[in-house]
Each structure stands twice: as C-alpha cells, then as structure tokens.
Amino acid sequence: MFPNETLRLLNERSSLRNFSDQEIEPEKIELLMQTACNAPSGGNNQPVSIIKITNREVREKLGELCWQPFIGKAPINLLFCLDLHRNQMIADYGEVPYTAGHAFRHFWISFQDTLIAAQNVCTAADALGLGSCYIGTIMEHFETCVQMFALPKLVVPVVLVVIGYPASTPGIRKKFTPEVMVHEERYQSYDPEQLYARYTERENDKHIELNDNNLQVFHDVCQAVKGKEYADELIERIKQRGWLSPIQRLFGLHYHAATMPLGNSKFIAFLKKQGIDWFDEWKMLDDSVLDLGEE
Numbered sequence: 001m002f003p004n005e006t007l008r009l010l011n012e013r014s015s016l017r018n019f020s021d022q023e024i025e026p027e028k029i030e031l032l033m034q035t036a037c038n039a040p041s042g043g044n045n046q047p048v049s050i051i052k053i054t055n056r057e058v059r060e061k062l063g064e065l066c067w068q069p070f071i072g073k074a075p076i077n078l079l080f081c082l083d084l085h086r087n088q089m090i091a092d093y094g095e096v097p098y099t100a101g102h103a104f105r106h107f108w109i110s111f112q113d114t115l116i117a118a119q120n121v122c123t124a125a126d127a128l129g130l131g132s133c134y135i136g137t138i139m140e141h142f143e144t145c146v147q148m149f150a151l152p153k154l155v156v157p158v159v160l161v162v163i164g165y166p167a168s169t170p171g172i173r174k175k176f177t178p179e180v181m182v183h184e185e186r187y188q189s190y191d192p193e194q195l196y197a198r199y200t201e202r203e204n205d206k207h208i209e210l211n212d213n214n215l216q217v218f219h220d221v222c223q224a225v226k227g228k229e230y231a232d233e234l235i236e237r238i239k240q241r242g243w244l245s246p247i248q249r250l251f252g253l254h255y256h257a258a259t260m261p262l263g264n265s266k267f268i269a270f271l272k273k274q275g276i277d278w279f280d281e282w283k284m285l286d287d288s289v290l291d292l293g294e295e
C-alpha cells in the first residue's frame, strides 16, 4: 500500500505505552541522539538540548510525578528542552549581543526546533523497531525538572519522550483524513454537522456510560464555565440520552474546560524565572540604528 518503508513507518506509527524489559543497544541510542541533532533547525541555530535519562529511579520518579508508571518502564526517557543558553554562551564568547530570551521570534522558532528534533527521534525509534510516547504532562512539573536536571537559565523543558522495545504492538488510532485537515489554497469553512460526524466516526462512535461520578464532574465543569442553568439543562438531556459522547468526555472529563486555563500566570512566572521574558516589551538602549538590516 505504501511505496516504501519510510512512508509505511510514518503512516502506521502509534504511541507505545507498553514497554518490554529489553534494554536498548548502545549503538541504537547513539543513532537516536544523532538523528535528533540532524533535525532541521531555524537558521541552523539548534537551540535544543536533550536530557538523556537512563537511571531507573529517576525514570520511576518521573512516572510518579506524571501519574503514568509506564514512563519508568521505558529504558530511556528524553527530556527535550528549548535551549537559548548554549547560543548565549557562544555569542558572549564570540563577542556579539544576543537577546533571545527577550524575543518572541527566537522563542517561537526554538519551540518548533525542539519538537522537530523530538519527532525525528520518534521516527528513528520506529525505524529501529523501538516505540515511543510523548509525555506532555511533564509541563506540570517544570520547576522540578529544573532542580532534578540542573537546567540553567534560558533552558526550559518542553516535552518528555519515552522510548523502548514494545511488549505488545499498540493499535493504530484513527485520524482525521486530509479531507478534514487540509485546506486547498485557503481555509475552508466546515459544516458543523458533517464535521461532528467525522469526529464521532474517528472516535468509533463511542458512547461513554454514565455514572454518578462522571455526571457530577461533567456538571461541575459545565457550571464553572457556562453557569448552573446551562449545566442543569445539559445534564438533563444527557441523562435522557443515556451516554456521554467522546468530545464531551475529552473536554468535560479529561482536559477539563474549567481547569485548563488555570495557572497561566504560573507558567509565565516559570518562563520569566528561566530568563524567557518576551511577553514584556523590550527596547534596546539605542535603537536609532535599527535600520541596518542583516549582512
């Protein structure tokens, strides 16, 4: 079906959460790390660092923190960090001003660079018969990561990736097709009914059973965001129907609409502490020469 192995790997990949006890051969680990370093990078600035964690206790601690014990079972955990520190050092030594921590432009590109390097590693892992899973939940423990891994200023963790051999082959999750996600030449508008149908189809038209607990959580989330009347009325309709839909589970029970926006200021304070402060307005001492352009 696919014209070559690369395309098959990319199209038939899936996240692995069930790791076997098999260790990863050192030469494979080296290849993974090399593949990370050879990823595309804006301006080839490579503002990315990877903390390679093999120590079992540390992996288990990360698993505990993220409430996902399989993290500890994966023989390698990789913490992908956006790293402006290294280029700061090179710039200081090489005698040129560098203002990356103050610049959204640097931040935006480095964030992309970090994830591209991570995805290169995940694809390489698949190609080596290994499997991987991103762990976004690490974001709740950025401060702990700074302490645990001695991250200096201008280095911020972005995402954790866990890698190992599969104990069993994971199923492939259904995805939106290009018809939904690709817009020919300009953004297409969606018909809500058709779009919703595509979503439920992607989620195998699952019906999530009701119980006192999930109904209560769903109600509380709806009430917190849209008020009691909305929540009472919606719960009544759901009870009559007898189940929650996948999208209701996703934003009503899992990524709670009521709690997701909480803590924004904590994340900003963390970035600021790490020396990333582009959200403040920055003006250089002497901007009368800013029209010079680049070489």
Ligand SMILES: Cc1cc2nc3c(=O)[nH]c(=O)nc-3n(C[C@H](O)[C@H](O)[C@H](O)COP(=O)(O)O)c2cc1C
Binding pocket: 013, 014, 015, 016, 017, 068, 133, 134, 135, 136, 137, 138, 159, 172, 173
């Ligand atoms: C940025 C990001 C963060 C993720 N965080 C987690 C996580 O914390 N735990 C987990 O089990 N899976 C996590 N995943 C994996 C997704 O759940 C998974 O990619 C998605 O369900 C689609 O399944 P697939 O990767 O098998 O296609 C994450 C994926 C991405 C890209």
